[in-house]
Amino acid sequence: MxxxxxxxxxxxxxxxxxxxxxxxxxxxxxxxxxxxxxxxxxxxxxxxxxxxxxxxxTKSVKNRLHFDWMPTERTRDEEVDRIVGLGAKLFEDHRTADGRGWVTLTDPEGNEFCVERSVSER
The missing domain is CATH 3.30.720 (Signal recognition particle alu RNA binding heterodimer, srp9/1)
Structure with a gap:
């Protein structure tokens, strides 16, 4: 399949x-x-x-399924800034002081998705 x-x-x-x-x-x-x-x-x-x-x-509750994206050409933070500039909104910030964590954004219709650290940041 x-x-x-x-x-x-x-x-x-x-x-x-x-x-x-x-x-x-x-x-x-x-x-x-x-x-x-x-x-x-x-x-x-x-x-x-x-x-x-x-x-x-319309969307009424939190997604039960969402995308976890990992940047390939930018850092996590650069990718978050880029996507917010395209119209996404910050939903939850799970970044930690040691550089780990992820950011949850929403697309223009409110669907949640996450941006994780890139391979080079791991």
């Missing part, structure tokens, strides 16, 4: 896919456009894609 996509319910699939495409550097599928009720952010194989699907209800 293979995990094909991770699906995220949202109110504006194209807008949220655009945010995540910018965060990851992965392209939005050429088959998708603004106003579509499903939009795919295509990932490099074998990583699952990110599929955003329009639903009528």
């Amino acid at each position: 293979m995990l094909r996509n991770v699906t995220v319910d949202c109110s504006d699939p194209y807008a949220l896919a655009t945010f995540w495409s910018t965060v990851t550097g992965w392209p939005i599928s050429g088959e998708d456009s603004p106003g579509d009720d499903e939009v795919l952010v295509e990932s490099p194989a074998p990583v699952p894609g990110l599929l955003f699907i329009q639903v009528p209800e």
Whole structure:
């Protein structure tokens, strides 16, 4: 079995896919456009894609599943600053004085995700 996509319910699939495409550097599928009720952010194989699907209800509670991202080209703190600059919001800061820990952010629709330390910081 293979995990094909991770699906995220949202109110504006194209807008949220655009945010995540910018965060990851992965392209939005050429088959998708603004106003579509499903939009795919295509990932490099074998990583699952990110599929955003329009639903009528808004997010109301903490996610039971979330992404843990590890930067490959920047430090954790540089990546947090970059993603906040793209529209994410700080949710919880779990960084410690010794440089360990992670940061929990929310995307433009309030979905939580974490940014951990990079390999070089470990």
